[in-house]
Amino acid sequence: MPDSAYDLLTDEVAPFRVGTRTMSAAMLAWFLTTVWRLEPEDLAEAICDGGGDKGIDALVVDDDLAEITIFQGKWRETAVKTQGDNDLRSLVGAADYFASAAAVDGLLAAKPNAELRNLLVRQEVHRKIEDGSHLVRLVFVTNAHLDAAGADFVAARKTAEPELDVWDRDRLAYVADRARRAELRPETVRLTAVTTPTTVSLTAEEQLSVAVVPAQQLVDALPGISDYTLFSRNVRLFAGRTRINKDLRETVRKADEHELFPAYHNGLTILTERLAVEGSVLTLDRVGVVNGCQSLVTLFENSKVLTDKLLVLVKVVEVHDDSSVADKITFRSNNQNPVTMRDQRSSDVVMRDLQKSVRAQYGSTFALRTRVGENIAADRILDNTEAAQLIMAAYLREPWAAVRKVRLFDQDYRRIFNRSITPSKLYLVDLIDSVSSTERARLRDDLRSSFASIRFTLVHLITQVLRETELGTDFIETPENWLPDLEGEVRAALTSIAEEVVDSVNFYVGEQEQERGSEFDPKVVFKSQSGVTGLEYDVLRQSRRQAKRDATILFNIPSQTTARDSD
Structure with a gap:
């Protein structure tokens, strides 16, 4: 007999099953995004599901709320299978690892998988438990219904510590369905x-x-x-x-x-x-x-x-x-949201000028959106938040800072949208981002599943490889001499560069894992200056080595101006 709630959850979770994620991990990814409201770039870091996870499928440390939340997810492959109390007891048992600083040390000594180990170290869980500053919470997520044993266990723990919050099929389905059916x-x-x-x-x-x-x-x-x-x-x-x-x-x-x-x-x-x-x-x-x-x-x-x-x-x-x-x-x-710095900047002189300039130059083929909910008719639309992130990665060469959205329209606003940023440069960064996104499938499974955190590093690396030739440097600074008239040729060249960059990134991460073992966390590489610097050095070294054998892998497309002069 069909189960609409089960089918709905299957459809909603499916897009989150990328890389090596199981359906349970994909369900947690969907839950953390939809219910827990994690940023996409933080999602992959929170999930540690897999062999050696010690019953901890995800871990979120929230310093604002002073909470350490332990997640466990169980996906049932058929709608008739129910959820008993064994997995619930396992999650409650995992809370013992966070009962004291010594218990956290015991968890680390038990050799958990690299994802969990890196997460514990990166979030300084030992110190926060030792200080007594953070409360431990338990969240169990399942696409099944609780059976009698499961329901009895939840009821018995209603007032126990740490708190156990269970999200079963019906509760999840309500969340998944809210956008499709607005009912009272x-x-x-x-x-x-x-x-x-x-x-x-x-x-x-x-x-x-x-x-x-x-x-x-x-x-x-x-x-x-x-x-x-x-x-x-x-x-x-x-x-x-x-x-x-x-x-x-x-x-x-x-x-x-x-x-x-x-x-x-x-x-x-x-x-x-x-x-x-x-x-x-x-x-x-x-x-x-x-x-x-x-x-x-x-x-x-x-x-x-x-x-x-x-x-x-x-x-x-x-x-x-x-x-x-x-x-x-x-x-x-629903449009009375709190005013952010991005909202306040949406109608200032910089944004007004850029938006109007883009419209004048590209008409309905490319547009810049500066306000939430702004209705724009264009073939391609670049949101100004993404524009800020892409400029930070490509032109300011700080991809590790691109994910700090709070700063983009505050401390870094004038640095990002400086007077050198033209409609053509916005067009270019959007094009590079589009090309790098199409190469996501070539990444290692773990990097592909955490693409939100690597996205701007790839844009930065592609741009740095472009700077390896004089034509590439000119292209970055005066893209209007190439785009949009030569976009077909440019896209092909960018795709070739992106393929080489992705291969180099895959090789670099694999090499670091062999040399440093569990101490190397690839997700951190793309969020720290030192990590990106080491990766960039390796990518450029590989690019130069390849160019000695085949110079065509670098950017060597003459601009329209150069072509006319040669004629």
């Missing part, structure tokens, strides 16, 4: 405001009520907070590990700030298909929160410290399934 929860909810709500008619069929409601009541009455189904109309789920959410959590935990909470908090927006107001009681048939997910989840996770004085401003909007009002409210609410 079917329950009827009653909320009692502290004063009589204000109610106004929006249209002939829709109305709005504004009320102030105790936070504890919202947490108790609203369904679907823990599995995020209450937020099915949101574009994103709980963002989790952000500075704003950390500050909110600290505020909720301070009882002396509860009285002022409704004064400086923006409140919640709840949609319902039928709203009835009688006195101070609001009755909602079918519910969904479209603004306030971060706040409500934070309140839910800290429900033990809520007091009667912590009140929340709530807007309840009555809508209908076929109403355009519901779509507008959902869209507008």
